[in-house]
Amino acid sequence: MPDNGHPNKHIDLISNENVDDPISIERSSTVAPFPIRTFRRAEEGPPRRTRSRAARVGALLAGILLTATAAFAATNWVVGVAGGSSGEAQAASISNLTITAVASPAASNLLYPGGNGDVVVTISNPNPYPVTITAVQLPTNTTYAGGYTSSSLGTSQAGCLASTPSDVIWNFSTAVSGSSHTLTTPLTVAASGQPNNPLAVTFTNDASMTAAAPAACASAYFSMPSLTGITATGGAATATTSPATDSWTS
Amino acid sequence: MRARLISSLVAAVGIAVGLDGTAASASAWVVHLVAGSHGEATARGLPAAPGSPAAGCVSPTGTQITVTWSSIPLATSYKIWQSTTSSGSGYSVTASGVTGTSWTSASLANANYWYKVSAVIGSNWASAQSVATGETTIQSGGTTCVQP
Numbered sequence: 001m002p003d004n005g006h007p008n009k010h011i012d013l014i015s016n017e018n019v020d021d022p023i024s025i026e027r028s029s030t031v032a033p034f035p036i037r038t039f040r041r042a043e044e045g046p047p048r049r050t051r052s053r054a055a056r057v058g059a060l061l062a063g064i065l066l067t068a069t070a071a072f073a074a075t076n077w078v079v080g081v082a083g084g085s086s087g088e089a090q091a092a093s094i095s096n097l098t099i100t101a102v103a104s105p106a107a108s109n110l111l112y113p114g115g116n117g118d119v120v121v122t123i124s125n126p127n128p129y130p131v132t133i134t135a136v137q138l139p140t141n142t143t144y145a146g147g148y149t150s151s152s153l154g155t156s157q158a159g160c161l162a163s164t165p166s167d168v169i170w171n172f173s174t175a176v177s178g179s180s181h182t183l184t185t186p187l188t189v190a191a192s193g194q195p196n197n198p199l200a201v202t203f204t205n206d207a208s209m210t211a212a213a214p215a216a217c218a219s220a221y222f223s224m225p226s227l228t229g230i231t232a233t234g235g236a237a238t239a240t241t242s243p244a245t246d247s248w249t250s
Numbered sequence: 251m252r253a254r255l256i257s258s259l260v261a262a263v264g265i266a267v268g269l270d271g272t273a274a275s276a277s278a279w280v281v282h283l284v285a286g287s288h289g290e291a292t293a294r295g296l297p298a299a300p301g302s303p304a305a306g307c308v309s310p311t312g313t314q315i316t317v318t319w320s321s322i323p324l325a326t327s328y329k330i331w332q333s334t335t336s337s338g339s340g341y342s343v344t345a346s347g348v349t350g351t352s353w354t355s356a357s358l359a360n361a362n363y364w365y366k367v368s369a370v371i372g373s374n375w376a377s378a379q380s381v382a383t384g385e386t387t388i389q390s391g392g393t394t395c396v397q398p
Contacts, residue, residue: 094279099287111293112324113372119289131281145291153290168291207291211326211372215296218375222291227283234279 094234095126097133097189101223102200103151105243109205111222113213116171116205119224122198125189130239132188135180135231136248138173145169145207147220159216167213168222171206172250178228181248190239200243297322297369297377305365305383307395313357315365315386315395321351322369322377328353329376331366337382341366358388 100122111117125131145168147160160166172181190197207224209217300319308314317330330353332344341364345353363386366379387396 094281096282096284097287098284099289101288101290103290103292107292111291113375114326115324117291117293119291121289125281127281147293151290151292168293203289207289209293213293213372213374215374215376217293219295220293222293224289224291226286226288230281230283232281232283234281 097126097131097230097232098124099227099230100124100198101153103221105200105202107202111168111207111209111213113167113209114211115209117207117209118205119170119203119207120200121203122200123187123189124198126192127234129191129234130188130237131232131234132186132237133183133230133232134186135182136227137178137180137229137231138170139225139228140175140177141169141173142175143169143173143177143225145222145224147217147222149220151221153221153223157216157220159214160220162225164214164216166217166220166222167210168217168224169208169210170224171208172248180231181250184247184249187244187246188237188240194239196239196242198242199240202243202245204245204247206247294324296375297325297371299377299380300328300367300369301380303365303367303380303383305363305386305397307386307397308354310393310395313359313388313394314355315358315363315388316352316354317365317367317383318352319367319380324371325369325377326372327370329368329370331368331379333364333366333382334361337364337385341379346370360388360390362387 102120102122105120107118107120109116109118123133142165144162144165146162147157147164147166147168149155149157173179187199187201189199207222300322303317303319305315305317308316319328326349327346328348328351329343330345330348331341332355333340333342344355365383366381368379369377384397388394389396
């Protein structure tokens with residue numbers, strides 16, 4: 001359209017999407033109004049209508065992806081994708097294990113002066129996941145067991161008390177309380193409510209009686225001194241079958 | 251836009267991992283022990299009395315007596331009991347800490363002798379006395395030791 005001598009005031013609009021180098025032009029008051037189309041140069045990317053469509057597609061894909069992945073089991077997540085946001089493993093104390101004295105299964109190795117004998121326990125795990133024990137911590141070698149007249153550990157054996165002393169201690173215990181002793185085989189106690197929990201364990205030859213034990217301790221049953229602790233961690237593992245046999249040998 | 255889409259996906263994954271943190275961190279949880287946790291052990295009975303004790307002359311012309319017996323499992327030593335009264339009474343310890351399964355007396359005075367044996371484990375666990383040996387006599391003269 002010809003310029004009327006005032007190119008900046010009265011310029012008719014031209015709309016042509018196929019123009020390689022379209023230009024923005026001002027609407028003229030002298031012509032009938034019609035929809036304005038704004039053009040951008042080719043090097044600025046696709047038209048706005050194209051970009052809007054891409055955004056809608058992208059959002060749709062994102063929604064589909066999030067929905068689908070939510071259906072996966074947790075172990076399918078690749079932690080590494082979350083760059084910059086990391087999970088932190090915590091060393092947290094959960095519910096404690098309980099180790100209880102029991103008489104069954106009966107011990108094969110019985111105590112005598114100068115000799116060793118078996119210790120029988122059950123281990124209970126109240127946690128909703130297996131717990132694996134790798135070591136025990138013992139009291140001192142002058143912390144003695146109390147003697148009883150029967151396996152129920154109800155009536156004390158006269159002349160064979162911890163205070164007598166009975167001369168019965170944990171084998172390999174030392175003068176230092178809390179000495180740690182590694183189990184020959186890690187023990188895994190199943191999660192709460194699962195088979196093999198409580199776990200019955202015989203610790204072979206892990207009680208010791210000195211040569212000076214009183215004669216009153218003959219045929220007695222002993223409540224071993226309380227353990228000072230255990231080394232154990234929680235997490236997926238194959239549970240140990242009950243009853244089990246284990247020991248520490250140093 | 252692309253960058254915003256990617257960051258949205260990353261954030262979503264991060265949240266899911268956080269919610270699943272239980273499985274990821276469970277293996278690191280430290281589990282402790284309830285106070286008072288303990289176990290049970292059992293002791294043997296006292297040792298049995300030695301069987302088949304026997305006394306005999308070292309030499310028919312000597313004045314020494316040898317006593318023998320059967321071994322007892324786990325016994326660390328034996329006690330020898332001697333009586334010059336009778337087979338059933340008057341015993342006192344004539345030797346302790348005896349190892350092995352035989353013992354020989356020193357030279358004895360003229361008398362009738364009976365012996366019993368007991369087994370010992372450690373310092374204080376002793377069996378009952380065995381049955382008595384037969385009488386062995388020490389006397390003067392050519393045959394100084396007479397076995398039953």
